[in-house]
Amino acid sequence: MKKLFPVYHINSIKDDTPLHEEVTAAPFASYLSLHPHFLYPHRHSFYHILLFTSGSGSHTIDFQQFTIQPGQIYFMSPGQVHTWNFSSQADGYVINFSAHFFHSFLRDANYLEQFPFFRGAADQSVINLSPTIAQQVSIAFELVIAEVNTNNHYTQDMICALLTRIFITVARETSGATDKAPNPNHTQLANFKKLVNLHFAEKKLPKEYAELLHITPGQLNNICNELLGKPAGDIIKDRIMLEAKRMLVNAGITIAEIAWQLGFSDNSYFSKYFKKNTGATPDEFRRSLHS
DSSP states (O other): OSSSSOEEEEHHSSSSOOTTTEEEEHHHHHHHHGGGGGSSSSSESHHHHHEEEEEEEEEEEETEEEEETTEEEEEEEEEETEEEEEEEEEEEEEEEOOOOHHHHHHHHHHTTGGGGGSSSSSHHHHEOOOOOHHHHHHHHHHHHHHHTTTOOTHHHHHHHHHHHHHHHHHHHHHHOOSOOOOOOHHHHHHHHHHHHHTTTTTTHHHHHHHHHHSSOOOHHHHHHHHHHHHHHHHHHHHHHHHHHHHHOOOOOOHHHHHHHHHTOSSSHHHHHHHHHHHSSOOOHHHTTTTO
């Protein structure tokens, strides 16, 4: 494992062609040959989508491991920790794009968040597609790759339209053919999670988020228990622990620095908090990453 935990930006992986600065697309085998360092743990500041058409092994997103198989697609949001471990040569298609690239097309900064696979939860980010849907999505990936390598009129709009087609096709596959009427509680939960992502370092109590949502702490807990089977406090704790684990991968950051960045005024309290929720101290968890 590398000593430092890198963060890659879209402009650091695109080729020399200045056609489309905020999107890349390529067959996966050639992409990996150009970026072999991506086999090591890293994170992106952009959205990342990969469809496997062949290969085996595993990939890990935010410390959750998934078995690779053909017809599997996964979606990564900015900030998630990611690595691959292949046991046979893998191929497929990969698309990377910045948030600005897509938002500038729709003028809706929240559009991607309606899809469960773009909400930053690893267990919702990996989807095994049926052969029919996998074929449809493969065609869309190939069309995106073709567009990325051209500079025709409306090329960027076409890329965004094809991406939208992929998102909707996969969302229909996972949610079923019939859509239920929007549930207000789902909207409140989505808003709660968004606020937690923004404020977990300084706001650690459910009542602080309930106030921002203009509901009572009891209502917030009821929503979380109904839809997720756990109280609001656990959602906040899980987000803090996820970020702590992400930061502990970086051997260049001290435990004290991590505690401070996560809003813990006392390093000892952070260590106790971490051990209570993982069964290991921060140092023990960090050492386990190298074992």
